[in-house]
Amino acid sequence: MTYQGLIHTYGHLLDLPIHSRTVSLLEGRTPLIKADNLSRQLGGGFELFIKYEGLNPTGSFKDRGMTAAVSEALGRGVTTVICASTGNTAASAAAYAARAGMKSIVLIPQGKVAAGKLAGAIAYGAQVIQIDGSFDDALTMVVEITNKHPICLVNSINPYRIEGQKTAAFEIVDELGSAPDWLCLPVGNAGNITSYWAGFKQYCGLKSAVLSSLLPKLLGVQAAGAAPLVLGHAVENPETVATAIRIGKPARGEQALQAAEESNGRIIAVTDDQILDMQKLLARLEGIWVEPASAAGLAGLAQEVASGKLKVEGKRVVAVCTGHGLKDPEIITKDMQKPIVVPPRLDALEEIILRN
């Protein structure tokens, strides 16, 4: 059977209205890649898997929720969708809206969106508007405008986004045969951690009555400069290289804290240096290049393992890598040395590559 996308595969487990008309780009079914080299680097003795969400159609996990949100919107005759975005939601909303024949409008914080994300939104035909403010300001504005006008909000406040994103938890359980011991992931607006927790509870509940012993512990990771859930209060001017989690007032913050607590896990913060070091390590040890925010979950895992606060011995850990490295190439290229230039002669090439 050819793959027909998430709603076709898991729609019976998602709370979507019957009026929904499926809009799909065959999102989901992303690989769960065993990362033995990185596991060894972190001390070894445990199984580590990367859920590589950058391989979704627009390069991030946002497509899981967007197929659900846009399908619901199309089915009730919506003609325009809108979102506030640090970039990936914008690209995803624009792509699914294009496929559904709808107009899309995206509000982004001025100058803080990675090139690959902005380019995507433009390529898919979105009307892109920069706000001279933060993501949080942009989100407030799209909520207000959708309360006033018949435009559909597709940020993760939209409940169908959460429904669609539960499918990542389903896929992990299907692949591993049960939930992992730990799931680590970046936390920005906190829709994704909320979805994973709902997804694991629902899917593992189908399989056994003794639910709690089968659920993963959640390690949610924020960037130190944008860590409202660790600090316990909103952050007015969030700052981090991990632009996808540069959010000071997470819309689903309460639910994220509750999910972490219910799971016996926690939400922690890591510095930008830790994030960028992990981004490089993952690429060099495993051949998996993710955008900075996507390395935060793993950076948090590394920190907790190194400090002895998280015992991974004999455990199975899944790290969610939320978006592709190609989204934000500038992070790598801005400090790189220009590749060496040699004349087009074999001896010149030999001299370089055989030098040491």
Ligand SMILES: *Cc1c(COP(=O)(O)O)cnc(C)c1O
């Ligand atoms: C959106 C996003 C996040 C944060 O997810 P939330 O649901 O907002 O917590 C993390 N990484 C990437 C790449 C994203 O696009």
